[in-house]
Amino acid sequence: MRRVKIIEEKFFIWISAFMTYSLIAVLIFIILVIFIKGFGALNWDMVLKTPRGGYYYGGEGGVLNAIIGSLYIAVGATLIAIIIGVPAALYLNVQLIRYRRTQNTIRYFLDALWGIPSIVYGAFGFSLMIFFGMNASLLAGIITVALLIVPIMVRTFDEVLSTIPKGLHEASLALGSTRTETAFKVLFKQGFPGFITAVLLSFGRGIGDAASVLFTAGYTDNIPVNLDEPAATLPLAIFFQLGSPIPEVRDRAFASAIILTGIILTISIGARILSKRYSRTNLT
Amino acid sequence: MQIRRIFLDKVNGFWMVFSMITILIIPFIIGVGLYLKAAPLFENQSLLKLIFSSSWAPSTGEFGFWPFITGSLYVTLLSFLFTAPVCLFAAIYLTQFSSPGLIRVMHPVIDVLAGLPSVIYGVWGILVIVPFVSDYAAPFFGTSSSGYSVLSGGIVLAVMCIPYTLNMLIEVFNTVPNGLKEASLSLGATMWESVKHVVIRGNYPGIISAYGLGIAKAFGETIAVMMVVGNMVNTSGNPFEAAYPLPALIANNYGEMLSIPMYNAALMFAAFLLFIIILMINLFFRYLIHKTKRQ
Numbered sequence: 004m005r006r007v008k009i010i011e012e013k014f015f016i017w018i019s020a021f022m023t024y025s026l027i028a029v030l031i032f033i034i035l036v037i038f039i040k041g042f043g044a045l046n047w048d049m050v051l052k053t054p055r056g057g058y059y060y061g062g063e064g065g066v067l068n069a070i071i072g073s074l075y076i077a078v079g080a081t082l083i084a085i086i087i088g089v090p091a092a093l094y095l096n097v098q099l100i101r102y103r104r105t106q107n108t109i110r111y112f113l114d115a116l117w118g119i120p121s122i123v124y125g126a127f128g129f130s131l132m133i134f135f136g137m138n139a140s141l142l143a144g145i146i147t148v149a150l151l152i153v154p155i156m157v158r159t160f161d162e163v164l165s166t167i168p169k170g171l172h173e174a175s176l177a178l179g180s181t182r183t184e185t186a187f188k189v190l191f192k193q194g195f196p197g198f199i200t201a202v203l204l205s206f207g208r209g210i211g212d213a214a215s216v217l218f219t220a221g222y223t224d225n226i227p228v229n230l231d232e233p234a235a236t237l238p239l240a241i242f243f244q245l246g247s248p249i250p251e252v253r254d255r256a257f258a259s260a261i262i263l264t265g266i267i268l269t270i271s272i273g274a275r276i277l278s279k280r281y282s283r284t285n286l287t
Numbered sequence: 288m289q290i291r292r293i294f295l296d297k298v299n300g301f302w303m304v305f306s307m308i309t310i311l312i313i314p315f316i317i318g319v320g321l322y323l324k325a326a327p328l329f330e331n332q333s334l335l336k337l338i339f340s341s342s343w344a345p346s347t348g349e350f351g352f353w354p355f356i357t358g359s360l361y362v363t364l365l366s367f368l369f370t371a372p373v374c375l376f377a378a379i380y381l382t383q384f385s386s387p388g389l390i391r392v393m394h395p396v397i398d399v400l401a402g403l404p405s406v407i408y409g410v411w412g413i414l415v416i417v418p419f420v421s422d423y424a425a426p427f428f429g430t431s432s433s434g435y436s437v438l439s440g441g442i443v444l445a446v447m448c449i450p451y452t453l454n455m456l457i458e459v460f461n462t463v464p465n466g467l468k469e470a471s472l473s474l475g476a477t478m479w480e481s482v483k484h485v486v487i488r489g490n491y492p493g494i495i496s497a498y499g500l501g502i503a504k505a506f507g508e509t510i511a512v513m514m515v516v517g518n519m520v521n522t523s524g525n526p527f528e529a530a531y532p533l534p535a536l537i538a539n540n541y542g543e544m545l546s547i548p549m550y551n552a553a554l555m556f557a558a559f560l561l562f563i564i565i566l567m568i569n570l571f572f573r574y575l576i577h578k579t580k581r582q
Contacts, residue, residue, distance in 0.1 A: 019379050025373070088310070090307070107577065115569040118507075119507070119562060120504075245413065
């Protein structure tokens with residue numbers, strides 16, 4: 004009886020450990036496959052040139068248009084998300100601090116929003132665009148992606164703000180500051196590492212999302228100069244190049260995938276380093 | 288000075304309320320907007336017919352979403368079969384057995400897996416999973432397959448959803464009070480028995496919610512699935528054949544939808560359907576999780 008118990012425990016611990024380590028293996032596997040496959044086609048032309056004539060038939064050029072377009076969209080959307088999201092998160096943690104029920108209801112609601120798929124935002128952005136008579140453009144892409152990342156921004160920032168001790172808040176009010184001063188000068192500073200994490204997380208989500216910009220941002224070989232011009236994006240560049248029957252173009256899709264993966268990994272590592280650096284100076 | 292402060296307080300206060308309200312009404316605007324766009328479709332077809340009919344002929348105005356809905360469900364369920372055990376065991380190991388060092392390593396691993404864009408998963412699926420299915424998995428079961436199949440979609444989707452579900456499960460398991468587990472251990476149960484009876488059994492609602500949210504996430508995933516699933520209507524139920532999920536339908540046809548009457552409305556109806564289904568699942572299971580947390 005005892006033996007059976009011990010064997011059962013050994014067996015299940017072994018399986019659990021195996022599953023856990025296999026996740027690390029899968030991550031390494033994905034990254035390795037992408038890097039090995041795309042490394043041959045990766046060169047400075049890919050990063051520094053826009054597509055020339057006949058690029059999609061194996062001609063020369065690169066995906067600079069998509070890299071810049073993606074950065075524009077992600078930066079613009081993150082800015083909008085900061086402008087709307089940060090005050091909302093602070094509001095949730097300052098003005099509503101005495102109403103736990105309301106706070107929890109809003110959090111619950113935002114959590115549910117997080118799960119809405121990006122294709123729905125894309126379809127909605129598209130109908131909005133038609134409604135206002137716009138064409139597929141940088142602006143439409145930015146607005147759609149902003150809608151997508153606002154709930155992420157608010158919830159991530161809020162998660163950190165909600166751990167700030169109430170005493171700090173009360174001390175600030177006791178010294179005579181107004182509520183908004185408490186929010187922007189005390190809580191924002193104390194929650195700054197959370198802010199950095201929230202910004203980088205939403206930026207990463209914005210730069211990697213394909214389904215929402217598929218309808219709204221369009222696709223072009225040029226670098227957009229104005230907000231009403233269409234913009235290419237990196238995920239879509241990968242997707243379109245991969246659909247080509249020509250092997251060289253497909254190889255370039257893999258090289259573009261390396262660029263995108265590199266950007267995402269940099270953001271992810273950067274978020275960790277930055278949030279650690281800023282939380283060192285915090286009160287605890 | 289005093290006036291300036293009060294003025295700033297008012298302006299900032301207004302801005303905060305305004306942004307909070309904006310965020311809260313966005314989902315309603317999305318829902319209503321999509322519904323209005325889809326409304327022309329209801330004029331000559333009943334809702335039930337739209338959902339349960341399986342004839343799809345946009346040029347004659349026939350829109351039956353059933354094959355696409357079943358396609359989505361099929362891929363999602365298959366991915367769930369792969370996700371569920373991996374997430375459960377990994378979450379148990381991480382919260383109960385592992386060393387602090389492993390947790391320090393696993394946090395970034397899960398974050399990066401969750402942060403990788405779906406296109407990257409799609410590329411990986413095309414490079415690895417599709418050839419695997421066509422060269423090894425299909426011959427093993429005695430059939431042939433191009434590789435672009437429900438099975439490939441399920442596998443890629445499973446890998447994408449693992450970090451999401453796993454995070455949720457870890458959160459759920461962390462709420463188990465240590466005292467309960469210690470009580471079980473002190474009565475002579477082994478560690479695994481305590482986990483089985485206290486951590487798993489005591490957390491049924493939490494575990495089911497985490498799985499439910501993972502399924503909702505899988506149901507709406509677009510690009511990665513679209514790249515490996517083949518995008519052809521399949522009613523045979525064979526996992527080695529292609530399927531056509533609902534999000535892929537929207538993404539594939541946006542180009543031509545303005546040229547055919549009602550096509551636009553039909554695709555917006557598909558988006559509306561996705562929105563409502565996923566929002567409902569999310570609201571339900573989030574509610575369960577919030578409730579268990581409060582206890």
